Amino acid sequence: MRERRAYGTGCYRRRIELAATDTEARGELGDDFHHFTVEIAHDDERVTVIEGAPHRIPWTTCPGALAPLQQMKEAGLGASVLDLVRHTPPKAQCTHLHDLSCLTIAHAGRVVSGGAAERRYDVVVPDRVERRAECYVEVDGNEVLRWSLEGLRILCASDEDFETHSIGSKSFREVLASRSTPDATEAAWILQRAVFIGLGRQHDFDAMKTAREFAREVGGGCHAFAPERLDQGLRALGNAHDFSDAPDTILSQPRNHPFRAR
Template sequence: MSQDPDYRLNPDYGPGRYRRRIELVAGDGWVDGELEDTNHGFRCRLHHDGKQVTRVTGEALRIPFTTCPGAVEPLKALAGLPLVDDASAIIAQTQPNEHCTHLFDLTVLALCHAARVSTSATAKRRRRIDIVIEDQPDQQPAPAEVYIDDRLIHRWLTLDWQIVEPQALAGRGLYKGFTAWASETFDGEQSEAAFALQKGYFVGSARRFDLSALVGKSANDERDYMLGACYTYSSPQIERARRTAGSVRDFSDTPEQLLQFVDARGAATDGAT
């Protein structure tokens, strides 16, 4: 993103923070997932038979590109995946770049939740994950945190896509190679939280830019460095995708508004299934 000279800086960047909230609710044979953050709003429903995924559907509620609603279609290919409480194992069996990154990540967490609830009589049917990434206006290390049901799981001081603290993780990268080292370092709840936090850190970096100034911009303008990154940035979507209007929110000081899916006019957002 920073490679594009047309990306203006966000004048509100500095005193705020990126927030993402994910909620997972399990029923008999299904899990509902919801995700909302600065730039996105998605829902998914994962059906299963206790051993494997039988069906996945999705809704695109708030999206950065006009083509994003089409990303619900590739979710159908996830039917047949075994229920495992391990995000890295799920990713290894799939083609993440064929999906909307955020809808796919939500579905992965829903699958992990289905596995957890199906194999443990004591597992809670509802789980909430909160991610908070503080702005870094002066290029100094700042906290990146993830909570599960209001319990702090990880707090990393980060700078330039690397962990600075805790000392045991100092120098670890938050971009390429993350999945490999994180899967060796964490397991269980800590692994799930690390997966969610790294994804939030990735998206949170966009807070530096004034994305509302890019309405109507073609995704194809970024082809040289984004082609194949996700569903929208893949052909043929990239040739026709345009930046949407009214897709950016700032939840810096209003976490209670997350998962309300309210549009710029204050109305509830309808989804596309």
């Protein structure tokens, strides 16, 4: 698998914007490899309508995940993001579209309970140097959590309870769930997700023909990497962007970005 020559000189960035009214909510997520939106309607208790849109995708099979996304209907607005992730089997979903739907539903619940109508998450994960990186997540421009990592192990953290834990361990969910507030859990979960995805910056995806060439890294963990779709999923060429120096352009890319499949 060919590596990107520029790795080690920039950073992975992910931006998530959430907005809601009394009856609807919208989420938008963008990073180096993805750009999705999700919109929901609800009855104050449960999701009644959910729609997603893929604007920039890594594989041509990704839009097929819009169908299983409908399984998020009836999800409860009062559930935590960790519980929402388990509302439907995650391996049937597009990881990023599904994550965004969970965040959008959780945000709708916050607003119904009197929370602010809008929220923005910004995550920065620098390229690894000797396996180390210092990453952080901001909420509405304010840093709320920082981790110093070696591999997947947290060496130092702004919240000391995270220190010595591996973000790749099964027990890390318990660490997330033990945060003092749902907001703290949500921010840490977003940071954990971003650390994993940011490692993708090491790879030259446009040198790949099909999803099968990256399957070993993912392990069948989402819709596009289900065994029956590995050879159907062609690389969507030109859809990997570098936002190291341009965080404010992450969500300003053209909608329905055209792609060329190999």
